[in-house]
Amino acid sequence: MGNMAGTATSIASVSESNRSRIMHHLYQHGVSSRAQIAKALELTPAAITKITAKLLDAGVIEETGDLEGSKNRRSIGLKLDKNAFHVIAVKFARSLVQIGVFDLAGTPLTVRDLPQITEDTISETVNLLHAIINDMIHADSAIVAVGMAVPGPYLRHIGRTAVVSSMRGWQRVNFLDEFGGAFPVPVFVEQDARAGAFAQYLFDPSVADDGLAYYLIGEGVGLGVIDHGSMINGAMGAATEIGHVSIDIHGKPCECGNVGCLERYCSTPAIHEMIVNEGDLIDNASQLTHTQAARTLFAMAKHGNERAIQLVRQVGQYIGFGCVTIFNAFNPAQIVIGDIVSEAGPLLLDEVKTVVNQHVIPELNEATTITLSELPADAALGGGAAVAINQFLEHPSMFFELT
Amino acid sequence: MGNMAGTATSIASVSESNRSRIMHHLYQHGVSSRAQIAKALELTPAAITKITAKLLDAGVIEETGDLEGSKNRRSIGLKLDKNAFHVIAVKFARSLVQIGVFDLAGTPLTVRDLPQITEDTISETVNLLHAIINDMIHADSAIVAVGMAVPGPYLRHIGRTAVVSSMRGWQRVNFLDEFGGAFPVPVFVEQDARAGAFAQYLFDPSVADDGLAYYLIGEGVGLGVIDHGSMINGAMGAATEIGHVSIDIHGKPCECGNVGCLERYCSTPAIHEMIVNEGDLIDNASQLTHTQAARTLFAMAKHGNERAIQLVRQVGQYIGFGCVTIFNAFNPAQIVIGDIVSEAGPLLLDEVKTVVNQHVIPELNEATTITLSELPADAALGGGAAVAINQFLEHPSMFFELT
Missing domain, CATH: 1.10.10.10 (Winged helix-like DNA-binding domain superfamily/Winged helix DNA-binding domain)
Structure with missing residues (x-):
């Protein structure tokens, strides 16, 4: 077909x-x-x-x-000279915005973090981005496009994210209105996990060019799936929203309206909540950012702290249940787990595989690999670059006089 | 992309x-x-x-x-004269096999049910099918192909279904070995819900030609999704197995190895179990087939029996939770509910929509229609025909000397 x-x-x-x-x-x-x-x-x-x-x-x-x-x-x-053209990449997480310039091979030339964001500083951040992007474009004539990776469910035809759990102010930002015509080069916006899948596909030669699921577990939980050469998008660009697929119809309510959403159990905000509930496991845990709390936990587990190891295992089990859903919903050949939570490493991956071994149809399990992303830590930002590069390859006439 | x-x-x-x-x-x-x-x-x-x-x-x-x-x-x-070419369609459910001849428009020319099947009579049924298909081909020279719709998860490259809950004998039947080269016309095998999606797409003019999810609820629970013109297949043809997506990680165990599989809550075997557990609701309920039990329940609900209405509502809620997962996993423009359980009618559909209204992101809900299939009751069999017709349209050189 x-x-x-x-x-x-x-x-x-x-x-x-x-x-x-x-x-x-x-x-x-x-x-x-x-x-x-x-x-x-x-x-x-x-x-x-x-x-x-x-x-x-x-x-x-x-x-x-x-x-x-x-x-x-x-x-x-x-x-095609991959050094001759550059793209700007922006990654919007909830409290963290990163920006960088990449060549077409996905090599980061510059990367910077914007100041930590709260509900009150979102519009300040958006203004700052305008200024930075304009400066970058004026300083580097090789820049041909801007790619933005935003939390899903991103409604592509509207230009905004429908639900940003734990930082709702982002829902009021219309990325297309805000950035669409703002620069002398075109801007492309994509849901972050789908952007990550583009990055795996374009930049990592070890990744199969087909049947790839990129499973993003960070401040949010997302998924991008390439099935037989086509990214699964859905009618409005809101498909593969694994973070809002329920794993428990009697589970925790989510800001999206659903209950038992996977995101409520294994995102960094969920992990942060688990840590705080542990009491004295990490000093002043509630003062940390979600990312800091998660990274502290992972470091403690790596150093052999038993309580930390148990918590990481628990997170791995939920991620594993998400994997089981990915198997049955998308039957990919390869699942790559990326973003902050993948930094927990082999301990987490082993637990994920234990759940998968118990719950997935053996024939599917045998034919599918599950790995942690091998792209560098700014792979998520690379997703923004990959979105722009993919458009450059898909629609060359948008960038050059060719007719 | x-x-x-x-x-x-x-x-x-x-x-x-x-x-x-x-x-x-x-x-x-x-x-x-x-x-x-x-x-x-x-x-x-x-x-x-x-x-x-x-x-x-x-x-x-x-x-x-x-x-x-x-x-x-x-x-x-x-x-292209749709009457000039015919196809044979076979639908394998668990206890029921139907066979028919269709023209290219999806009009059934002949349809018959094979005798009710038990674990012990599966190989008998397979032999009978060989004889019937051969007879049909010899009697009608317009027949160009055979299309078979089988329960999922159907492993396309192997030729068999990985799990057939409630009738495991079917797992031993290799459809490709059994039927692949057995007739003078080619044979095509597809997971039943995906076959149903082909049928909706080819035969029902009211169905959008994009963003279609066909949600099959019968002896099994399945799904076929057409996203931007492409059927979602997965690496082994085992994607969109919604029947084995868990709605409750603390739920009922399933023969596939997972727990809380949707199929355990709203397939006809699950409905049959609910009816039997109700005790005296339907006389000798345990003696009925799953289909008979479900149809009896739906008829009682339509006649106003309160207990029957409550049971149908309960089934509708589970189907609704499945719909919520379909929204978040596939974001289709249209969900068509088909097969036996859709016969419960508006009472069921209302309950499905109630759950969806409560749990789906409003922007997605507003942009998506949910309907009961409008194809005739043998639509599921039509799926087999659609599989063959789609191949006829896709690969004309398999059927004619064209080079």
């Missing part, structure tokens, strides 16, 4: 689609000849010649000289 | 893909001129002329004479 897309929805343009396929190919495979691209994509040599000529003219790609010593024009190497 | 498919997975062939798009267009839009098809699909007139010539030569499509009185060859009507 892959083709159903061709009939059910309008394809913007066949040539843009072929341009994009060539861009993706050069991005993923490096230097390639026209003949190699033609073979890989089943396009005619004439189409390849025409499209690559325009991309060369516009300076998107470049020629690298003959491959294999041949003089045949079709064996000249073509290349 | 729609294009990622073009790079991540190999497209069988561009011309087969274009053939398929033309087949889908004629299937959905009826008589169309070459120019209309070229415009709708953004294909060149030359490509259309070449592809349609081959389809005409092979007898797949036919010309219907001039449209709009023009003599221009490109305004001659082309048509």
